[in-house]
Amino acid sequence: MTDAEYDAKMRELQQLEQDFPDLARADSPTRHVGGSRDEKFAPVTHEVPLLSLANTFSGDELRDFAARCEKLAEKPLTYVLEPKIDGLTIALTYEGGRLVQAATRGNGVVGENVLENVLTIAGLPHRLKDFAGRLLVRGEVYMPKAAFAELNEQREEQGETTFANPRNAAAGSLRQLDAQVTAGRRLAVWLYDILLLAGAPQPKTHQDALNFLREQGLPVIEETVCGDIDTIVAALEPWQQKRHTLAYDIDGLVLKVDDEQVRQELGSTAKAPRASIAYKFPAEAVETTVLDIQVGVGRTGVLTPLAVLEPVWVAGSVISKATLHNEDNVAEKDIRVGDKVLLHKAGDVIPEVIKALPEKRTGAEQPFVMPHTCPECGSPARREEGQAAWRCLNAHCPARLREGIYHFVSRPAMNIEGLGPQLINQLLAAGKITDAADIFTLTMEDLLPLPRMGQKSAENVLNAIDAARTRPLSSLLAALGIPYVGGKAGQLLAENFPDLAAISHATREDLLAVDAIGEIIADSVVQWFAQPKNRAFLDKLAAGGVKPQPVQKQAGEQPLAGQTFVLTGTLPNLTRAEAKARLEAAGAKVTDSVSKKTSYVVAGEAAGSKLAKAAKLGIPVLDEAAMLALLS
Ligand code: IVH
Numbered sequence: 001m002t003d004a005e006y007d008a009k010m011r012e013l014q015q016l017e018q019d020f021p022d023l024a025r026a027d028s029p030t031r032h033v034g035g036s037r038d039e040k041f042a043p044v045t046h047e048v049p050l051l052s053l054a055n056t057f058s059g060d061e062l063r064d065f066a067a068r069c070e071k072l073a074e075k076p077l078t079y080v081l082e083p084k085i086d087g088l089t090i091a092l093t094y095e096g097g098r099l100v101q102a103a104t105r106g107n108g109v110v111g112e113n114v115l116e117n118v119l120t121i122a123g124l125p126h127r128l129k130d131f132a133g134r135l136l137v138r139g140e141v142y143m144p145k146a147a148f149a150e151l152n153e154q155r156e157e158q159g160e161t162t163f164a165n166p167r168n169a170a171a172g173s174l175r176q177l178d179a180q181v182t183a184g185r186r187l188a189v190w191l192y193d194i195l196l197l198a199g200a201p202q203p204k205t206h207q208d209a210l211n212f213l214r215e216q217g218l219p220v221i222e223e224t225v226c227g228d229i230d231t232i233v234a235a236l237e238p239w240q241q242k243r244h245t246l247a248y249d250i251d252g253l254v255l256k257v258d259d260e261q262v263r264q265e266l267g268s269t270a271k272a273p274r275a276s277i278a279y280k281f282p283a284e285a286v287e288t289t290v291l292d293i294q295v296g297v298g299r300t301g302v303l304t305p306l307a308v309l310e311p312v313w314v315a316g317s318v319i320s321k322a323t324l325h326n327e328d329n330v331a332e333k334d335i336r337v338g339d340k341v342l343l344h345k346a347g348d349v350i351p352e353v354i355k356a357l358p359e360k361r362t363g364a365e366q367p368f369v370m371p372h373t374c375p376e377c378g379s380p381a382r383r384e385e386g387q388a389a390w391r392c393l394n395a396h397c398p399a400r401l402r403e404g405i406y407h408f409v410s411r412p413a414m415n416i417e418g419l420g421p422q423l424i425n426q427l428l429a430a431g432k433i434t435d436a437a438d439i440f441t442l443t444m445e446d447l448l449p450l451p452r453m454g455q456k457s458a459e460n461v462l463n464a465i466d467a468a469r470t471r472p473l474s475s476l477l478a479a480l481g482i483p484y485v486g487g488k489a490g491q492l493l494a495e496n497f498p499d500l501a502a503i504s505h506a507t508r509e510d511l512l513a514v515d516a517i518g519e520i521i522a523d524s525v526v527q528w529f530a531q532p533k534n535r536a537f538l539d540k541l542a543a544g545g546v547k548p549q550p551v552q553k554q555a556g557e558q559p560l561a562g563q564t565f566v567l568t569g570t571l572p573n574l575t576r577a578e579a580k581a582r583l584e585a586a587g588a589k590v591t592d593s594v595s596k597k598t599s600y601v602v603a604g605e606a607a608g609s610k611l612a613k614a615a616k617l618g619i620p621v622l623d624e625a626a627m628l629a630l631l632s
Contacts, residue, residue, distance in 0.1 A: 004283055007055045030271060041112035041175075044103040048136060048195040050091060051108065052271055053254065053278040059233040062255055065277045066229035072274075073262045080206050081225040081232050083243070084252040084278055085190055086167050087142030088174060090118065092191070094135040097128040104174070114174055120183035122559060123630065128216040129623045133199020137213060139191035143170040144247045145347040147186035152350065157407075157486045159300025161326040161388045165346035166249050180518070188248070190221045205258045211618060217626035222618075226258065240281060244315075244348055252280040285342040285354055288312040293324065293337050293368045295375045297399035299407050299481055301392040303381055305330055305368065307341070307353055315345045322351035326388040327370040334358070338365035374399070401435065402428060404481050408436035412487050413479035414468045418461045426450050436479070437537055439465055440544025473500060473548040476541075482528040484521045492516055493525070494551035500538065504529040558587025560630065563599040565590050566614075569607030571624040579627065586631050594619060602627045 010030065017024040024030075056062055070077050089105035102118035103111040119126060121141065128135070143151070148166040155162050163169035173185035194209045203209035213220045223246075225235040232255060243250050257263050257275035266274040292308040305324040312319055322343060324330045333355055335341060340360040346352040374381050374392035376399035383390045392400065405424050409416040419439070427433045432446045442465065447458040477490035485493070496514045497503045503525065511522035528534055565588050567576055574582070579602065580590045594601055594613040601614040601621045614621050622630070 004280070007057075007280065010055075041104075041114055043106075043110050044101065044113045045110050046091060046103065046106075046108070047093075048091075049108050050089060050105045050111070050138065051268055051273055053276060054272045055252075055278045055280050057280055057282070059236055062233060062236075062277070062279055063229055065255065066232075069257055069262070069266060069275060072266055073257075073259070076228065077262060078205075078226060078228060078258040079232050080210075080256045080258050081235055082192055082221060082254045082256065083223055083239075083246065083250040084254045084280075085140040085142050085221075086249040086251040087140040087170050088167070090114075090139050090141045090189065091195065092118070092135075092137050092139065094128055094131070094137070097130070097132045099124075099126045116179040117174055117176060117182040118189075120179055121187045121189050123219050124189050125217045125626045125629045127625050127629065128218070129621070129626050131200055131216050133197070135197055135216075136195035137191050137218065138193040138195050139189050139219075141170055141174055141187055141189045142166065142248050143173065144186065144188055145249065145349065146247065147188075148347045149349050151185065154486055154488075156298070158484055159298060159302045159389070159391075161302070161304070162323065164325055164329065164352050165350075189219055191218050192221065192254075202260065204260055206256050206260065206263070207258055209260070211615075214618065214620040215615075217620060217622045217629075220620070236279065243281065249347055250281075252278050254278050283342070283344075284315065285344040286312050286314050287340055287357070288319075288343050290335060290337055290339045290341055290353075290356075293330070293335070295371055297374060297376045297392055297397060297403065299400055299403035300483070301374075301381075301394075301397060301400050303371070303374070303390040303392065305370065307335065309341075309343065312343065314343060314351065315348065319343060319345075319351045322353050324353065327383070327390065328388055330368050330370075334367075336361075336365035336367050338362075398428075405433070405436045405439075407481060408479045409439070409468075410479075412475075414471055414475055416461075416468045417464045418457070419464060423450070423461070435537065435540075437540035437544055437546075440469065440541065440546055469545045470547055470549055472551050474551050476500070476546070476548040477503070480528070480534075483524045485525065485528075489517065489521050491551070495553045498550060500548060504535070504538070561587030563588045564597055565627075566592065566594050566598050566601045566610055567604075568601060568610035569604035571602070571604035573624060579624070582631055583627070600627075600630075 013028065014030050017028065017030060056065060066077065066079065091103045091105070091111065092099060093101035099115070099119065101113060102115040103113055105111050118124065118141070143166040145166060148163070148169050151169055152162040163172060170187060173182050173187055176182045191213055192210070194203065194213070197203070200212070203212055207226060210220050210224070225232060236253070239253060255277050257266065263273070263275040268274055289310040290307050291310060294306045294308055296304045296306050298304060305327070307322045307324050309320050309322060324335065333353065335353060335356045340357040342354040342357065344352060344354055370390060372381055373379065374394060374397055377392065377394050377397040379392055379394035379397060381390045381392050402424065406421050408414055409419045409424070416439070427442070427446070427450070430450065432442065433439060442462065444458055444462065447453050447461060448455070472494060474487070474491045474494035477485055477493055478487050492514055493503055497506065506525070508522045508526050511517050511525055512519065560583060565583050567579055567590060571579055583590050591598070594610050594617065596617055598614070598619050601610060601619055602624070603611050603621050604624060611621065
């Protein structure tokens, strides 16, 4: 069921238990935090139980909440309003300044230890700045919208099924048995609550607590609103718009009493604290009808169900199709042809059918059955054990060939402008091309007889094809469709080998010697170049005049691009100039004065007014170690 339905049922149950307390059961879900623990990772009993939050859906309900708190506290209160990040709860333990445990929420009492994976999250310091006591802190692991879109693109490229939304992608990434996989997933984390602090003065307010975390170099959300309940309620409406400008998904806001003493006094029910409450945004989903469920065949032979929808306007564009990802997703959501469904844009980009609306069924709806043969060529398809995808087993499937050519000319590959799917279909149908290499033998005479093809368009296409002959080696590698070699691996290979011949002769060991090329990619490259048909294809490209250009090694990644740093005081190991150079090499800007735009202040011994200004503006302060951790 959707969150909204779950919330409504929970409220109904709460009301019933309030009206008929004798009937309330000890095992009622209103008394326990839901969820289940996966056995894959070592169980961790939470030192402080990870409670849940009660939900509200309107400004009036938030006012009721504030009135209750203020009545119990017997004074007017200040509140902090924070974004409610749509990710997964994480509980971190720092001991002696070091991150020693990271646990998922599980059922709130027992979760699982995912430390190894959490250690790969960029921007989460493994060491605190200067606090050496014990700190238990709660936060949310999430996948930024851009990382989600990129991951799905990559998975599609590699013939894997895609994730429905950033939350699922984050969950799948955090639970990887291989931490290296997690490391490649660009997860991020926001921390928002101190569960326990031993060895430092207790923060007097929630804002103090957040500042303490910031001062220790931890990632804490900046977009908070503080004030009385009127200020808070006035901020709800602007947030509905602002949520779309954030780099990550939020599904609401969280209102928290600022005064720590009052928070303590208010305590909690078995399920949720009394001093905090969630405000859920109204669902942005729209209703539409599933006209058909088609099955597409990708370049790697993966069969993907696709919902053809009655066109509807969703968050800025008209949507008429939505991928249903795989057989299991359709079955879990029981989406049928003819169903009314709820649709939204996951991560603000990708159309996702959230759920079917079975109460609106007429009886004429048709359940979906995944075909066990390829819808394009009729060959048998197979679903490997442990995989979500069905694959067409015919290596010569026309759909695979066609999709492979679409991919070859696409922007991240050979980028041949003007040679789109429609023209490729026409060329295939007319027998002018039989594979992507034939593109380089096309002539004016081949193009001109095609429907709607004038002299000028034909010239443009031929010019675009000619320009593609000298694309960088990285682009050609991405275009070839070698399993697991997309843009990133293509770039790495091109940077580390002089030309295609060198890559085609490289051994597994040669390939593994390249940093960040692992066994899966190395094996895949060796196997691909060992196949005679692939070598013949490369010969055909060369005969067509394709001469990929060598690629220079690029300066490393720029993990701090867009961030502004200010250095102050004397650092223990690095000179100011060295620190500046390192930050700039990572893409950061280093300026002299602290302003609201400053991302971090790096402070050493005898730091002066800049440090004070950072504290005043609530800008995170790092020491040298925390800065180096960000750079690593
Ligand atoms: S405070 C006792 N603050 O929302 C609960 N939670 O629906 C303290 N969440 O499980 C939670 N952003 O994982 C809090 N800024 C935020 C949050 C947040 C997301 C999650 C949290 C919780 C869920 C409750």
